[in-house]
Amino acid sequence: MAEQRNDRDLLEIKNLKKYFTTNRGVLHAVDDVSFTLRQGRTLGVVGESGCGKSTLGKTILGLLDATDGSVIFDGEDVTHLKGRAWKEKRKSMQMIFQDPMASLDPRYTVMTLIAEPLKIFGVCRSKIELEEKVRELMQTVGLDEHLANRFPHELDGGRRQRIGIARALALDPRFIVCDEPVSALDVSIQAQVLNLLQDLQVEKNLTYIFVTHNMSVVKHISDNILVMYLGCMAEMCQSKELFRKPLHPYTKGLLSAIPIPDITVKRERIIMTGELSSPINPKPGCRFASRCPYTKDICTKETPAWKEELPDHFVACHCCREINQLDK
C-alpha cells in the first residue's frame, strides 16, 4: 500500500488554537496544536471527553473559527476562507459526525438525507441519476435498499451512522475528519465499517483524521497517533510505537485502563485518580500535573515543551527522560 501513497503533505496545522469565551473565563479547548499529515495517511486523535479532540476536527474544517494559528490544506491556507471559496473547498474536506441523531434532520428520509450534499453541489443532472447515486452510496456503506424511505428515528444507531458516512462520501472528498464514527456501532458492525473505511482509503487515496476515545480502534486504523489532554498535545508518534513504548505518563495510564478481551494477559493497572481538571483559564504548567504520579515542582510552574524524545516520537513532559530512563 505504501508505494501508492504520495509522500506529499496534504494537511499542515500550525499552532492552532481555539478558545471559547464563557461566563467563567476563557476555555482553552485546543491549545497550540501543530502537525502535518501526508496524503493517504490516517492520524488518530485520542483522548478523553473534553480534551478538545472534536473541537480540533471542527476547527480544521472551518466549522469553528480558529482563534489563532493556521490550517494549510493542499498548499493553501484555508483558515480564513469565506463564502464561495470555502464551499468549493468543502467538497474535498468532509466530516463524519459523532452523534448521528443530532446531525441528521429527523424529518428527512434516508434518501433525502444522502441526496442533500449531492443536491447542494448540483452533482447529478437528473432525479434518476440522483437516486441511482444515492442507492450506490447506500450499498457502499451497507444500508439495505428498502430503507431508502425510512426516517432516522426508525433505524438503529448503527444504520444511522452509516447514513452519516454515506453523506460524507457523497462528494468524493480527499480528506475526511471522522469524529467517533464507530462509537455508536456494535463490534461486528464496527469491524465492517472500519474495513470499509480502510478499503475506501486505499481505493480513493483518502486522508483521515480519526478522532476517537477507543484505543484499540485507533491503533488498528491509524498510521500515527496524537494523544491529547485538556486541549494540549501530550504525545505523538507512530501507532505501533505508541503501544509498544508510551512515554507520557498520561498515555501510560490511558493504555493500562483499557480492558483487554484476553484472559491470558495479566497487566498491572495504573488507576489514575481524580478527573480532568477544568480547561477554563488553565494555570501555567503541565495540565496533567494534578493526576500525574510523577509530578515535580517544575510541572506546576512551566508548560512542558514539545520535544522529539526519540526519533519521530514527540512528547510534552518535563520528566519524560527520567521516567522512561532514556538517558541510560
Place this chain on the structure above:
Amino acid sequence: MSLLEINNLEVQYVMTDETIHAVNNISFSLEKGECLGLVGETGAGKTTTALSILRLLASPPAKTVNGEILYKGQDILKLREKEMREIRGDEITMIFQDPMTSLNPVKRVGDQIAEVIMQHRHCSKTEAFRLACDMLNQVGIRDERATEFPHQFSGGMKQRVVIAMALACQPNLLLADEPTTALDVTIQAQVVEMMIALRKQYQMSMIFITHDLGLVADICDKVAIMYAGEIVEYGNLEDIYLRTSHPYTVGLFGSIPSLSKDVDRLSPIQGLPPNPAKLPTGCKFHTRCERASEKCSCDEPLFHEIEPGHFVRCHLFDQEEHDDG
C-alpha cells in the same frame, strides 16, 4: 437452590403490524455471589432479559409468552405488583446505561438515594439521608455533595451516584446494564475497580450486561453470549475465551481490533443482525455463518453441553466428539 433461575423465558413485543421476538427461550441460573456477563449486540435481548427480571417492561407491547423466573425459588412472574415492589430496589436492583436519564434532575442526589431507603426500610427522613451519605462515601463521593443536583456532577460521578442508589438497600442481585459505556476509559477503570470491590464486600450476585468482551474478562465469572434473543454460548471465562466454540462468538472476537497483536484487517461477521420481527428459521445465525450447512437453515440447533458447564447452540456440535473447529 440457585439465587436466580430462568427457565425457557420468552418475551415478545406485540404490535399491531408485527411481533418482535426479543427473547427466545433462554435459560440460565445464577448462584449467590456469582457474576454473569451477558454479552451481545444491540437488539440481542440483553436489556429485555434484565427488565423482565425486574418486571419493568411496559405491557403492552411487551408480553412474556412463556417461561419462569425463579428468584429464591419463587416465580417472579406470578407475584402481585405489590409484592414485586418490595423486591424491586431492595433485593434486586438495576443500574442503567445512561446516568443522566436515570437521575431526577430537580432533586438533590442525597434525597434521591434516601427515597429508596425510606421506601424499603421504613425509617425517618433524617435517618435515610444519613444512610444515603454513607452510601455516597462508599462510592467515593464526599457526603457534603449529597445536597447537590445531578447536573453538578461529571458523568463518572453521576454513575457513582446511580451505583450508590442501586446498592443503598444492599441487594442480593444487581443488574448492571452497560454501566460504564457512557464513561471515559480512565473513569471506567475507576468505576469498574470500585464495583468489583463493592461486590466482594456485599457478596452480591450480578448480571453484567455489556458488549465489551474486555470488561467481561475483568469482572465476570460466567459468560452468556446472546444472539437474536437466544443464548448461543454459555460457560466460564476459560470456556469462552480459550475454547471459543460458537461461530458467532468466534466472529465477535475476530471483530475486535487487538491491542496486543498487529492485525492488518479485521475479520468481521458478514451481514447484519436479523430483523427480530422476521427471524430466520433454523439456526438464527445461519444467514451470517460461514460454516452453515443446509441443516442449519431448517433445523433449530439444541443447546449442547460440549464439556462440563460449557454449552453451545450450534449444529457443528451435534455429536459431541465429532468436531472441535
